[in-house]
Amino acid sequence: MIEFNNETLANGVGVIRPVGRLNMVSAPRLGANIDALISDGTVRLVVDLAGTSFIDSSGLGALITGLKKTRQAGGDLRLANPTAQITAVLEMTKLNKVLQPVSSVDGAYS
Amino acid sequence: MVGLTSAQSALSRSIGLSPAPDPIGRLPEPMRIQGDSRAMTTRQLIIRLIVLATAILGLNYIVWRWMVSINWEAWWIAVPLALAETYSLLDSLLFGVTMWRYRQRDTPPVPPPGLTVDVFITTYNEPLDLVMGTARAAKDITYPHRTWILDDGNRPELRAIAEAEGIGWITRSEDWADRPRHAKAGNLNNALLATDGEFMLILDADQVPDPRILDHTLGYFNDRRMALVQTPQVFVNVPPHDPLGSQAPLFYGPIQQGKDGWNAAFFCGSNAILRREALMQLGVMRYVSETELALNKALRTADKVVARARRQLGPGQERLARALSTVAEDLRQVRHELSEGQAIADVTYRFQERVDAVARNLVAEDVAALHAELNSIEGLSRTIDVDGSLAVVDDVALDRLSQRDWSPLGAVETVRVLIDSVNAEKAGEAQAVMPLAIISVTEDMATCMRLHSLGWESAYHHEKLADGLAPEDLDSMLTQRLRWAQGTMQVMFRENPLLQKGLSLAQRLVYLATMWSYLTGFAAVVYLAAPVIYLVLGILPVQSLNNDFFVRLIPFLVVNQILFLVVGRGVKTWRGQQYSLALFPTWIKSVTSAFGNVFLGRDLDFRVTPKTLQARNRLPWHLVRPQLVAMAVLVLAALVGVIRLLLGQGDVLGSSVNFVWIAFDLLILSVVVEAVRYPGFDAWLAAANAGTKNSSTRRKTKDSNRKKAVRP
Numbered sequence: 001m002i003e004f005n006n007e008t009l010a011n012g013v014g015v016i017r018p019v020g021r022l023n024m025v026s027a028p029r030l031g032a033n034i035d036a037l038i039s040d041g042t043v044r045l046v047v048d049l050a051g052t053s054f055i056d057s058s059g060l061g062a063l064i065t066g067l068k069k070t071r072q073a074g075g076d077l078r079l080a081n082p083t084a085q086i087t088a089v090l091e092m093t094k095l096n097k098v099l100q101p102v103s104s105v106d107g108a109y110s
Numbered sequence: 111m112v113g114l115t116s117a118q119s120a121l122s123r124s125i126g127l128s129p130a131p132d133p134i135g136r137l138p139e140p141m142r143i144q145g146d147s148r149a150m151t152t153r154q155l156i157i158r159l160i161v162l163a164t165a166i167l168g169l170n171y172i173v174w175r176w177m178v179s180i181n182w183e184a185w186w187i188a189v190p191l192a193l194a195e196t197y198s199l200l201d202s203l204l205f206g207v208t209m210w211r212y213r214q215r216d217t218p219p220v221p222p223p224g225l226t227v228d229v230f231i232t233t234y235n236e237p238l239d240l241v242m243g244t245a246r247a248a249k250d251i252t253y254p255h256r257t258w259i260l261d262d263g264n265r266p267e268l269r270a271i272a273e274a275e276g277i278g279w280i281t282r283s284e285d286w287a288d289r290p291r292h293a294k295a296g297n298l299n300n301a302l303l304a305t306d307g308e309f310m311l312i313l314d315a316d317q318v319p320d321p322r323i324l325d326h327t328l329g330y331f332n333d334r335r336m337a338l339v340q341t342p343q344v345f346v347n348v349p350p351h352d353p354l355g356s357q358a359p360l361f362y363g364p365i366q367q368g369k370d371g372w373n374a375a376f377f378c379g380s381n382a383i384l385r386r387e388a389l390m391q392l393g394v395m396r397y398v399s400e401t402e403l404a405l406n407k408a409l410r411t412a413d414k415v416v417a418r419a420r421r422q423l424g425p426g427q428e429r430l431a432r433a434l435s436t437v438a439e440d441l442r443q444v445r446h447e448l449s450e451g452q453a454i455a456d457v458t459y460r461f462q463e464r465v466d467a468v469a470r471n472l473v474a475e476d477v478a479a480l481h482a483e484l485n486s487i488e489g490l491s492r493t494i495d496v497d498g499s500l501a502v503v504d505d506v507a508l509d510r511l512s513q514r515d516w517s518p519l520g521a522v523e524t525v526r527v528l529i530d531s532v533n534a535e536k537a538g539e540a541q542a543v544m545p546l547a548i549i550s551v552t553e554d555m556a557t558c559m560r561l562h563s564l565g566w567e568s569a570y571h572h573e574k575l576a577d578g579l580a581p582e583d584l585d586s587m588l589t590q591r592l593r594w595a596q597g598t599m600q601v602m603f604r605e606n607p608l609l610q611k612g613l614s615l616a617q618r619l620v621y622l623a624t625m626w627s628y629l630t631g632f633a634a635v636v637y638l639a640a641p642v643i644y645l646v647l648g649i650l651p652v653q654s655l656n657n658d659f660f661v662r663l664i665p666f667l668v669v670n671q672i673l674f675l676v677v678g679r680g681v682k683t684w685r686g687q688q689y690s691l692a693l694f695p696t697w698i699k700s701v702t703s704a705f706g707n708v709f710l711g712r713d714l715d716f717r718v719t720p721k722t723l724q725a726r727n728r729l730p731w732h733l734v735r736p737q738l739v740a741m742a743v744l745v746l747a748a749l750v751g752v753i754r755l756l757l758g759q760g761d762v763l764g765s766s767v768n769f770v771w772i773a774f775d776l777l778i779l780s781v782v783v784e785a786v787r788y789p790g791f792d793a794w795l796a797a798a799n800a801g802t803k804n805s806s807t808r809r810k811t812k813d814s815n816r817k818k819a820v821r822p
Contacts, residue, residue: 024430024472024518056518057476057511064483071487089516092507093477098484 002026004033013109014042019051022059034066043075046108050081078108160673161206167666168199174662179652187643188651194633204623211371221328227255228307232297233315234262241315245277253324262297280304286540295546295553314380316579323575327383330569337388337566341381345580347791353784354587355689356580359681366570374620375570377558388566393545412441433468440464469517549604552597563612582790584733595628595700603708630690631697638740641768645751655764688781695736734782741779744772
């Protein structure tokens with residue numbers, strides 16, 4: 001199963017930490033978390049993937065949907081700390097051209 | 111009270127029944143008699159009459175015991191004793207069944223030339239010169255063959271010596287790394303795939319073959335249904351009084367010949383010739399039936415898993431729900447195709463293809479949606495269009511994302527495990543096909559029973575064609591007996607002969623006879639306890655020791671003894687009687703540990719039998735502590751009995767019967783004292799030579815044995 005340990009940084013950036021597998025079952029919950037932050041007015045988001053062991057195509061879909069919604073709200077969504085499998089999936093689908101991950105949460109908006 | 115005499119019957123190989131007449135181990139009595147072995151001989155008629163008499167008198171006794179004689183006030187000893195006696199009577203009856211078709215085979219025809227034979231010498235950790243001695247003798251076998259050392263110890267130095275002498279060397283292939291090794295069965299299965307002879311002779315590293323062993327046995331295989339020929343195991347390093355009960359002349363003789371009459375001659379692991387085709391057929395058929403079983407189990411689990419996954423679906427997961435219902439539909443399809451008799455491999459392959467298609471559709475949907483999103487994000491679409499790279503996710507990426515480990519179906523973890531389990535590959539084992547049974551530490555009995563249930567035949571060839579070495583110290587001997595007993599119990603629990611399809615009723619009973627005899631430990635405890643309880647507490651488990659009792663018991667005991675005399679024909683059974691009772695702790699441990707292994711998944715705590723004399727500093731009394739305690743208790747009970755008599759408390763007749771009983775128990779148990787003190791064959795021989803004048807003949811005997819063992 002998956003858990004979300006979210007926080008909002010001092011500079012107003014929202015951090016979403018999915019811990020577990022980001023797949024067809026859990027992807028809708030990532031979407032719900034993103035929606036909740038946007039409706040609270042937090043539109044600059046970082047998805048910290050350090051604790052995410054696995055992602056499938058549905059998980060990718062949820063990330064892109066999140067990107068679209070933050071952009072529409074005037075913000076952005078960025079990725080940090082991808083694990084090996086996530087990096088491989090991003091490269092394979094060439095999504096890394098759109099969502100270039102950074103190696104730390106702090107570096108996402110600096 | 112029955113037990114002491116009848117439990118001696120068939121403790122198979124494990125209980126040596128008195129020594130052969132001389133240490134070279136020539137078998138007692140005529141090897142074979144001429145004439146049609148299927149016609150009933152006078153001897154066979156006599157045996158059958160005695161078996162009938164034993165059965166009638168035994169049933170008469172035991173029915174009376176249960177109906178009339180039990181002292182219910184002392185049920186806690188009376189019932190166990192009656193049960194023990196019933197056990198012993200059944201043992202006796204099963205022995206009777208075994209002997210009913212007692213069969214002495216005629217000399218087999220001379221084998222045709224041109225058969226291909228592999229000689230396998232199995233070794234794990236035996237000394238190199240011992241292994242090479244056997245290998246050289248094997249190489250000298252006259253019928254053309256190839257000789258192989260099956261080295262489970264993977265010793266480069268053994269390989270070098272063997273190959274220098276033109277002897278093949280085989281060790282486990284890489285497939286066995288990190289997989290269950292299955293001891294000797296695994297070693298042989300590995301070699302079966304590395305060789306191609308039509309027949310194979312299996313030899314333990316300490317069984318030095320006679321050059322004629324193949325010439326004298328391959329002729330049996332002219333019968334196309336013959337799968338196995340077993341020859342006796344006789345040991346050359348055993349003194350005539352056989353202190354460790356190593357020789358088993360009653361087993362490698364009348365018992366095997368009796369089993370042979372029912373087409374149930376046993377495979378005993380060494381000194382046996384097998385037909386490869388039979389073993390391979392066994393392996394393949396086991397593979398198919400085990401795959402079927404696994405598949406049926408997987409399908410049952412599958413329905414549960416899918417049902418549970420569907421119940422756990424939350425809102426917004428309609429896609430997953432659709433995917434799961436497709437999988438459920440596919441599972442129904444699998445069942446349907448199997449019920450139509452389609453091949454398992456085809457059915458499972460198509461199932462996996464359909465599941466893969468489901469996964470691929472999901473991924474394709476995800477990727478399409480993902481692109482639609484990307485294109486609708488302002489500011490992004492232009493870069494993408496310019497670049498063009500995201501416009502199409504290629505097939506390679508799509509395939510990879512649909513593969514089992516990355517697929518969205520993996521969202522239901524159990525579905526993924528399930529798909530693996532439906533896969534008809536045995537990833538957990540080194541070889542998909544295991545011709546020699548791996549369900550037991552004694553692969554021989556299990557393999558043989560499976561061969562018989564497939565309709566193959568076996569033969570027992572009653573001629574010594576190998577010189578073996580028996581364990582020379584108590585520790586090794588006990589380890590070996592425990593292993594045999596444990597292996598037999600594993601087979602009894604895992605593949606009970608009474609439940610095996612394809613076996614005749616008689617074959618089932620004959621297999622049961624050997625297994626049954628290993629349960630003797632529990633009866634032995636009762637037989638030891640009963641006289642103690644009587645003499646100390648004055649409690650008699652029977653109503654009274656009157657005429658009714660003796661008139662029923664004595665004739666049965668006498669006829670039972672006559673049966674053994676007639677069947678054994680000169681073979682002394684005393685050593686066997688002693689060990690069948692005296693090793694009661696070993697027998698009990700074998701039952702409990704095998705039970706724990708088969709039903710509770712516990713370790714057997716299995717050790718390979720040491721083939722060389724174990725070094726020791728002092729006598730290993732600790733190995734027989736239970737027996738020594740039992741002897742002390744028996745002696746004390748006798749003393750108490752005497753005192754009670756002197757005080758006028760005891761009954762004279764009852765006490766006398768129990769004194770005799772205790773004396774008999776002590777005589778039986780005394781074998782362990784002899785066993786503990788036995789110094790090994792060489793030391794015994796030296797002592798015997800120092801003490802007697804006729805040492806020259808024995809010396810010659812010993813030298814010739816040794817020469818044979820290291821023959822160039």
